[in-house]
Amino acid sequence: MAKPEIAKLPKAELHAHLEGTIAPAMAKQLAKKNGIDLPDDLFTDDGTGYRWESDGTAAGDLVGFLKAYDKVAGLIKTADDYRDITYDYLKRCAAEGSIYEELIISADHGASVGLSYKEMVDAIAEGVYQAREETGIEARLLSACVRHYGPDNAVKVAQQTVDCPHELVTAFHMAGDENAHTVADFAPAFKIASDAGLATSAHAGEAAGPDSIRDVKEQLGCIRYGHMVRIVEDDDFMKEMQAFGAVPEVCVSSNLVMNVFKDYAAHPLRKLFDEGFKVTLGSDDPPFFKTTIGKEYKIAAEEFGFTEKELLQVTRNAVEAAFVDEPTREKLLKKIDDYAASMQTNTPANSGNGAGKMENRR
Ligand SMILES: [Zn+2]
Structure with missing residues (x-):
């Protein structure tokens, strides 16, 4: 069987944290501009990613990862920096064939560098529009609360988000430590967001087990879950969630680096x-996990045997579950359909199909 043609295949990504997308080249540029010293040992030898001290335990890795993450995220100082990192990331994604990106953004991070929520979102949006104009890539933003900052802070972030609506901010999200507080504590924040018409999603089933997913479903009513991979620990619940139509945002490289699973086989x-x-x-946080969205598709093909058709289905899943307006969704689906049609005309096995109309697997 022919190897899947991954480079050109349309891709879509629903799970990337904006501050976690900063590539080393951009980090060095920001450090220079903002007069910040970066230790050389922050970068991997090939210069494409970051490294941190690891003691071989999941807890130790998390501490090291968060330290490196904070150093890199701490390079963002101004609204222009937000614009530049957004533009830079989306351009790189478009170059790998991504047609749609959702970025998880953090009002708490914006506040930590003295920007209002509005200043931060306007700057990020500028980066989105600029990248879209140059490459055609679409993007939407998920305003996220950080779970371990607590429920009161989450309400504050939800309120800021709905008080300052933006056409690109289409959802409210919860990131952070899955073991901090209870999911129910965050129901008031999610109610503020959903009452205002925002979609919702949350991290669950990564650091914590199936119960964390059940809690998010029951307490917050989400259909999309950041990670969700530990659902496999409960067979019955897994079947229930499949029937429910739950959408897992799977980040393989992230899971391996963070010790959620020990290798591809697991x-x-x-x-x-x-x-x-x-x-x-x-x-997730691509340069921290030595990955990109293009590489995640490649890993799915090479390590998990996904065919080109299956990878296209993965992209279709993302677009169908995207927090995006219907006209944009239709446009994105058409790009996928067009690619599927070109795939079929290029496949000798289908050359005898005289029906003219392609079977649409949507
Ligand atoms: Zn994440």
Whole structure:
């Protein structure tokens, strides 16, 4: 069988944290501009990613990762920096074939550098518009609260988000430590967001087990879950969530680096897809996990045996679950359909099909 042609295949990503997308080249540029010293040992030898001290335990890795993450995120000082990192990331994604990106943004981070929520969002939007004009890539933003900052802070972030609506901010999200507080504590924040018409999603089933997913479903009513991979620990619940139509945002490289699974063989990406989940792929904090959205698709093909058709289904899953307006969704689906049609005309096995109309697997 021919190897899947990954480079040109349309891709879409629902799970990337904006501050976590800053590539080393951009980090060095920001450090220079903002007069910040960066230790050389922050970068991997090949200069494409970041490294941190690891003591070989999951907890130790998390501490090291967060330290490196804070150093890099701390390079953002101004609204222009937000614009530049957004533009830079989306351009790189478009170059890898991504047609749609959702970025998780943090009002708390904006506040930490003295920007109002509005100043931060306007700057990020400028980066989105600029990248879209140059490459055609679409993007939407998820305003996120940080779970370990507590429920009161989450209410504050939700309120800021709805008080200052922006056409690109289409959802409210919860990131941060899955073991901090209870999910129910965050129901008031999510109610503010959903009452204002925002979609919702949350991290669950990564650091914590299936109960964290059940809590998010029952307390917050989400259909999309950041990670969700630990659902495989509970067979019955897994079947229930598949029937419910839950969408897992699977970030394989992130899971391996953060010790959620020890290697590709142990990772449930293939299992979730075969169980019928509307699996999507994400890079989470790409340079920290030595990955990109293009690489995640490549890993799915090379390590999990995804065919080109299956990868296109992954992109379709993402677009169908995207927090985006219907006209834009239709446009994105058409790009996928057009690519599928070109795939079929290029496949000799289908050359005898005289029906003219392509079978649409949507
Ligand atoms: Zn994440």
